[in-house]
Amino acid sequence: MHLIDTLQGDEQSLPWAVARMLEAGCWECEDVTAWKRHWPSATLCGPMGLRVHVHHATTSAVAAVMMQGYFDLVFIDADHSYDAVKRDIADWWPLVSPGGIMAGHDFSFKDPGTRKAVVESFSSGEVFLDSDAVWWTLK
Template sequence: MAFKHWPLVRDLRFAQKCGRYLRGARKRRPDLNWDEFHRVARHFKTDDMGSFPERGFLYQLASDAPVDAQVVEVGSWMGASTCFLAAGLKGPAAKIFAVDNFQGLSTCGEDAAWYNRHFQKLGAASTLEIFKRNFAALGLAARAEPVVSDSLKAAQTLVSRRGAIDLIFIDGDHSYEACKADIAAWAPYVKRGGVIAFHDFGSRASGVTQAIFEAIKAGQFAEIVGVANTIIAFRM
């Protein structure tokens, strides 16, 4: 096991990095409940799918959404980003539809190889049970509705929610064609004034960056809400 993964070293690194992030976040947004963010971050200490600024930005976007907000996430994996979103929501009817095949099926070859390696280590064929365990452990299960489906198929089955979603986070298939198709399929779901956010803008996933650039140029988004590392969010 690498030195940085030793439990004591890992905990120390977590405390330092998370503490540094939280000091800035509390100054920037003193109105938000950062203790709740910290609770979720502690649970996902070993998660490597996002940085603190990215997780914090998702938490902030969800906290800024209206009471009883309806949220869609495309690409949930084990539910880390989903939990940060769910933790920020407020109101008894707030809900996050977590769309994923939960099998790491992706047309992006680099991603598919990475998921396969993880599934071999996990000794499982799906991340759905881990997703559910994470939500249950954090007491957030009432806010999550996993949708076990391909993204584009889910956009058909959830059609009654078109135009009624407050916040969408897209972090599914990272190929250019798939990201472009996700934007076309899911942007109409966002309410006017709602938010659509993407992971991996400006990252190694150049297809994602290109698809988002094209959508910006085509005037699909009204304004930028913010950027945190490789997450970019727009108001519709």
């Protein structure tokens, strides 16, 4: 599993992110300072050998160094602007393995950029909509 974030958002959201990692069982430290110290190159271990690689970078920078067809699942939930979602789909789609899934969040009227980018990017294929504004498609 690879998590990517620039950490340029609201400082107050970091404890929330740590709490979610604790719930998922892939972070064993509640100290936010430790989280930030290890973030740039952390590899966290979780139950059943789960490895979580944390990248303090942009999604495009990480996609540029990943192997094509490597991921069974790519979930996009970053910048919700049209250009950013379109770029994320273009950058990450080649990295999805055949039969793999690309999914994302915020396919809603509240985020028209996300909706438009997804519809345009997958106009020749099926895009499925799920609860909580989640979208997904098979490669």
